[in-house]
Amino acid sequence: MCIRCGQKLDSESGVTFGYIHKGLRLHDQEISRLRNTDANNLRNRRKLYLILDLDHTLLNSTHLAHLNSEELHLISQADSVGGVSKSSLFKLDKMHMMTKLRPFVCTFLREASEMFEMYIYTMGDRPYALEMAKLLDPQGEYFNAKVLILCWGKKVLL
Structure with a gap:
């Protein structure tokens, strides 16, 4: 109707x-x-669309269980999510993951937001995508929860 x-x-x-x-x-x-x-x-x-892939572009994530013995020391160097971060390495306890933001990603996002309407793209699941969006854009000024997820061949906008 x-x-x-x-x-x-x-x-x-x-x-x-x-x-x-x-x-x-x-x-x-x-x-x-x-x-x-x-x-x-x-x-x-005067803005164009820019769709940015999360994984291996803006950041890298791994499950804590996948860390080898030489990488375990990184857990103590990571910031827990919640407070103001001084590093780019995060331990996401509720997801059992570690995430490393790419060098200069915050500068890139700030400068790109002036020229583009930005979206995040991932093949991950919705909770993962939204958690990564919070890490990259804690104030919601770059993406404003605009996340594209590829789910079994279908694109879904969140």
């Missing part, structure tokens, strides 16, 4: 957004209108 006029629509037309709300479907014309509006806003703000 059209949200503007209430007219019943053909069930085969449009794009389904069932992951947001069961049965939600937007007509192709509405999708085009939204894309054009978004593109015009980006052009007016």
